[in-house]
Amino acid sequence: MPRTSMPRAASAPRTARRSVACTAVVAAALAAGLLAVPQSASATEIRVHDIQGSTRISPLAGKAVTDVPGTVTAVRAFGSARGFWVQDPKPDRDPATSEAIFVFTGSSTPKVAVGDLVEVSGTVTEFYPGGADAGLQSVTEITRATWSVRSSGHPLPAAFTLNPSAIPHRYAPTGSAVGIETLPLRPRSFALDRYESLEGMRVAVKDAPVIGATSTHNELWVTAEPHRGRTARGGALYDSYRHQGPGRVKVASLIPYAERPFPVANVNDKLTGVTAGPLDYDQFGGYEIQATQLGELADGGLERERTRHQRADELAIATYNVENLSPKTTQAKFDRLAEALVHNLATPDIVALEEVQDDNGPTNDSVVSANATLRKLTETITAAGGPTYEWRQIDPADDQDGGQPGGNIRNAFLFNPKRVSFTDTVGGDAATPVRVLDHGGKPALSASPGRIDPANEAWQDSRKPLVGQFAFRGRPVFVVANHFNSKGGDQGLDSRFQPPKRSSEVQRTQQAKVVNAFVRDVLNVEPKASVVVAGDINDFQFSPALDALTRGGVLTDLVNRLPKKERYGYVYNGNSQVLDHILTSRGIRKAEYDIVHTNAEFADQASDHDPQVVRIRH
Missing domain, CATH: 2.40.50 (OB fold (Dihydrolipoamide Acetyltransferase, E2P))
Known part of the structure; x- marks a missing residue:
């Protein structure tokens, strides 16, 4: 197939409009004298670079301007943010002052053409995408605009x-x-x-x-x-x-x-x-x-990766964020996920899943069970040539774990019973904290599966970690599936506040401390116990959260063992980065780790996360 997309509303980019007022941010700056308004220029002398000024805020913000000249360089004739760009063909010599500006016409298609020489009148406005509270930079615009076309067919300024x-x-x-x-x-x-x-x-x-x-x-x-x-x-x-x-x-x-x-x-x-x-x-x-x-x-020829199959004496543990999976999800996505688990991940023995939704997905009612979701996934995996996985999970309290409203996302385990066994211990539910027990110098769980400290305020409106005790070749392995809180509310890299505030870090760091303490409890019983902490930590390997999770040498973040250029499994705004992690306790001495690039780099994705796998000798 040719690699071109289907049309979407005239291929319009996302535009969230619209405030057309000079915000309090700008007004305060003007009042404080931080921005200077030209005092001597008459209306006929105002040019685009006078409006743009040499800071991010126009010195004329909130002011009316008349007959500003420029050449139309582009027209946006779709959506609710229509308008056109004009650029002054006679620039000044100041590299800090832009020579162009957007003329906002709302939902009205402007009657101009590229190459028109126009004179524009209107109000200079600083528009904050997402609103001023979002912390982003503003766009200087002319709003409430009128204009006249003086002539047409002019060449455009060089780009x-x-x-x-x-x-x-x-x-x-x-x-x-x-x-x-x-x-x-x-x-x-x-x-x-x-x-x-x-x-x-x-x-x-x-x-x-x-x-x-x-x-x-x-x-x-x-x-x-x-x-x-x-x-x-x-x-x-x-x-x-x-x-x-x-x-x-x-x-x-x-x-x-x-x-x-x-x-x-x-x-x-x-x-x-x-x-x-x-x-x-x-x-x-x-x-x-x-x-x-x-x-x-x-075409750069990028192909989806495949990891090797685990050997008989290797335990393969994977993590995969399946992005709001429910029975209402398309069969095509289930097929893609199954294909990845069977062929790209080579049928891992244990899979920690994140973002498994309840049995009716985003329908916001009292349903919290995810058995239908997991049954459909495991049946699709078997149909794709994979093993007949069993699953373990705990239903959350309704609407208490964040995520898409009504979806009740949670962590879950899949496991291949022909390769590993699950140690079922009754008592795990949404509210009961799992405890580490000492059975003759060997750690055991008070409930398996169980949730780690679910009442702790660190987990407010966030997924609670799911822990399970498995056995491989007669030896116990403790696996913790995680999905820490998102980065929602953080200021962007391109924020007007620099350095940007990462407010969501606080909760993830608290969550990391709780998981670290749980792993310590296991290791206090048996220092060489095998513990694997996996999942969508929603943070970077150099973040405070990962520092808290690994503090004291309790866990090793395996991403740091990869070559630097391979440390990523998620792509956001063009940055390839790490959000998902697999960490191991010091009792696991032989671990081979792989981020399997199947999604994040591709336009056609089954999830926005790449899965990961670790193979341990046990």
Whole structure:
């Protein structure tokens, strides 16, 4: 099949509109004298660079402007955020001041054409995607606009080329409590300042490597730095809070689908030739080229990985976030998950699943059982040539574990009874905490399966860890399946607050301490006990949460044993990063670990997470 997507609302990117007022953030800055309004310029002297100014906030925010000249460079004629971009053909010499601006016309299609020379009047507005409280940067616009077309057919200003020499290595300046909005832009020093200085202007990337696959919203991510910070498979590696990937930029399209279907790209593909258009900013991923010219897609040949099969004396334990799986999920997704477990993961002996929903999925009622979900998954696995897995899980209390409303997501175990046995100990339920017992110097669980400290406030509106005792070749293995709280509410890398606040870290760090304490309880009974902690930790290997989880040498995060360029299993906004982990206790001396890249780098995904597997000699 040709790799092009089906149309989606005229291939419109996601646009969440619309506040059309100068926000309190801007008003406060003006009142405090942090922004200067030109006093001497008459209406006929105002040009786009006067509106944009040399900071992120227009010195004319909230003011009316009249007859601002510019050439129309692009038109957005769909959605609720219609309008057009104008760029001044007579720029000033200040690299900090953008020469272009978006003219917002709401749901009305503007009657202008690319190449028109126009004069625009209206109100200068700072629009905050997602609202001012989201913490993102603003977009300077002209709203309540009227305009006149003076002439047509003018050539467009040359596009600014984004390349390694144009993108500073440092990502963002350090701001104060009020953020970075009032700081003078330094486009030669910081990547975010460079992009802001180009807001609305025509920019271009050439032969751009794809680092984030095409989404269902017809967007993809490329890098303007093709040789910097790459993964082993062609992505952009996010390996510390200091390395945010300054060359990342999103690409959407203003070209009608009938003229040019949006390319369906995977990581390691390339947009050859020139991709160009005005540089926009949105709440779903920062700076974005609204392409009026799209490069040709070159297939990079990326293939889904397959791990090797475990040997007879190796216990294979996997983790897989199956992303809101329920009986209402399409059969095609069940088939894809089964295919991955059987062939890409080579039928692991134990699978820790995350995001297993109840038996009627997002229907918000009192149903909490997931037996139908797990039965359908295991039957699909058997039909795909895999083993007849059994499962163990604990139904959560209704609507207490977060996730999609009504879905009651939870952790669950699959296991192959021909390879391992499960030690069933009655007593586990949603509210009862599992305890570690000492049976003659050997640890045992008060309930198996059981939940770790479910009443602890660390698990409020979050999934509780599921622990089970297994036996392999006559020896016990304790496995903990986890799904820590999400990063929702954190400020983005491109936030107007720098460094961005990661408020969700606090709860994940508390959760990590609880799991660490549980593992300590096991090891206090038997220091050489085999414990595997696996799942979607929702945090990075360099995060405080992982530090708390491994503190005291209780656990080893196996991702750190991989070569640096292979440390990722999730791609977000063009950054290849680690969210899922498998950790082992010190009693497990021989462990072979693999992140099996089957989803995150591909436009066609069964889940947004890549599964992982560890094979241990036991």
